[in-house]
Amino acid sequence: MSSPPLALTAGDPSGIGPEIAIAAWFRRAENAITPFYLLSDPASVAACARRLGLEIPIIETTPEKAAARFANGLPVVPLAARFVDVPGLPDKANADGIVEAIDRAVTDTLSGLASAVVTCPIAKKPLYDAGFRFPGHTEYLAYLAGLKTGAEVTPVMMLAGPDLRAVPVTIHIPLAEVPDALTTEAILRTARITARDLKTRFGIANPRLAVSGLNPHAGESGAMGTEDETVIRPAIETLQNEGIEAFGPLPADTMFHARARQNYDAAICMYHDQALIPAKALAFDETVNVTLGLPFIRTSPDHGTAFDIAGKGIARPDSLIAALKLARRLADNESRSR
Numbered sequence: 001m002s003s004p005p006l007a008l009t010a011g012d013p014s015g016i017g018p019e020i021a022i023a024a025w026f027r028r029a030e031n032a033i034t035p036f037y038l039l040s041d042p043a044s045v046a047a048c049a050r051r052l053g054l055e056i057p058i059i060e061t062t063p064e065k066a067a068a069r070f071a072n073g074l075p076v077v078p079l080a081a082r083f084v085d086v087p088g089l090p091d092k093a094n095a096d097g098i099v100e101a102i103d104r105a106v107t108d109t110l111s112g113l114a115s116a117v118v119t120c121p122i123a124k125k126p127l128y129d130a131g132f133r134f135p136g137h138t139e140y141l142a143y144l145a146g147l148k149t150g151a152e153v154t155p156v157m158m159l160a161g162p163d164l165r166a167v168p169v170t171i172h173i174p175l176a177e178v179p180d181a182l183t184t185e186a187i188l189r190t191a192r193i194t195a196r197d198l199k200t201r202f203g204i205a206n207p208r209l210a211v212s213g214l215n216p217h218a219g220e221s222g223a224m225g226t227e228d229e230t231v232i233r234p235a236i237e238t239l240q241n242e243g244i245e246a247f248g249p250l251p252a253d254t255m256f257h258a259r260a261r262q263n264y265d266a267a268i269c270m271y272h273d274q275a276l277i278p279a280k281a282l283a284f285d286e287t288v289n290v291t292l293g294l295p296f297i298r299t300s301p302d303h304g305t306a307f308d309i310a311g312k313g314i315a316r317p318d319s320l321i322a323a324l325k326l327a328r329r330l331a332d333n334e335s336r337s338r
C-alpha cells in the first residue's frame, strides 16, 4: 500500500510560499517528488499562478483523495480562512489562515492522513502582531504535539544539508540571553534527541556529534569565557558516559571546514546563527530545516518568506523540493524502524 501524501502548509501567502509550492508541483517528475497537498485558500493559489502566467490545474480536494489527484493537478485542501495576498506585503489579517494550515497539517499527520508536515515559510512579526505567542514553527509545533499527545515535547531545530547537519541548542532568543539560557541540561536534551533521531529517522547507526564552544577559541582555557569548561564540557562527558559519541567543545571557527566535517554527523551549536550561518553559507538552496523531537516528521525550506522577490517568479523552489524529499525519506525510515 502506498504511503499517505505529505501535508504542505501555505505559509505566509504574501511571501514566496505559493509560488515555490506551484514550482515544486511542476518539477515533481524530474525530482521524484511523492504526492503532497497544499493547505491553503484555493483562490489565492490560483491568483498566484495567474500573476506568474502559469497554467496549473488547482484541484480542490481532501487529504484522503489528494494522492490520487496529484498527477493531474496541484491538490489544494481548502482552509476555512480566506487570504488577502498582496505579494511582498504581509498582512496580519492572514494570521488565522496561516496558523490554521499548520494546525490541520499536524492533525492530519497525527491521524495518519498525511505522512509528514512540510511548512512553507512564515514571517514572524505579522503573526506576533496578530497575537501569535510562539517564536516560530519549531516552538508552536512542539506546543501542538504536547497538546495532542499529552506528552512533554522538546523541539530541536536541525538544518540538514548535503554536507552539514547543524543543530542550535538555543533557538529564537536574543543573543544577549544565550549565556543564561545555555545550561548543561539544555545541551544534554538537545544532543540526546539529535542522537536518537539520527538513528531512527536518518538511519545513522552510531551518530557522531561535534559540540561547539560558545566563546572564541572555545574559551581559550577560560581566558576568553568560562561556559565552555563549566557548562559545555560536563554535558559532553555525560553524553560520552551514556555511550553517545560526542566530542568537543570545539572552537566554532574551525569546526565547519571540509576536512573537519568528515569527523561528525551533526554539529551541536550553542546558538541560532552559530548553526545556521555555516548551513546556509554552504548550501542555501539545498538545506532543509527539520524539527527533531516531535512525534511526527516536520521539514521546511531553510529560507524565509523572501518578501523582496515575492510575486516576481524568480524564487527558487530547490529548498522546498529538498524539504519534500527529505520528509518522505524520514517518514519512510521511521515507519521501517517501528
Ligand SMILES: NC(=O)C1=CN([C@@H]2O[C@H](COP(=O)(O)OP(=O)(O)OC[C@H]3O[C@@H](n4cnc5c(N)ncnc54)[C@H](O)[C@@H]3O)[C@@H](O)[C@H]2O)C=CC1
Residues within 6 Å of the ligand: 016, 020, 120, 121, 122, 123, 124, 125, 137, 289, 300, 301, 302, 303, 304, 305, 306, 307, 308, 309, 314, 315, 316, 317, 318, 319
Ligand atoms: N521556516 C520559516 O518559516 C522561516 C521564516 N523566516 C522568516 O522570513 C522572513 C524574512 O527573513 P529573511 O531574513 O529576509 O530571510 P529570507 O530567507 O526570506 O531572505 C533572505 C534573502 O534570500 C533570498 N531568498 C530567500 N529564499 C529564496 C529562494 N527560494 N529563491 C531565491 N532567493 C531567495 C531573499 O530574496 C533575500 O534576499 C522573516 O520574517 C523570518 O522570520 C526565516 C527563515 C525561515
Ligand SMILES: NCC(=O)COP(=O)(O)O
Residues within 6 Å of the ligand: 122, 135, 136, 137, 138, 139, 276, 289, 300
Ligand atoms: N531561522 C530559522 C527560522 O526562523 C525557522 O524557524 P521555524 O519557523 O521553522 O521555527
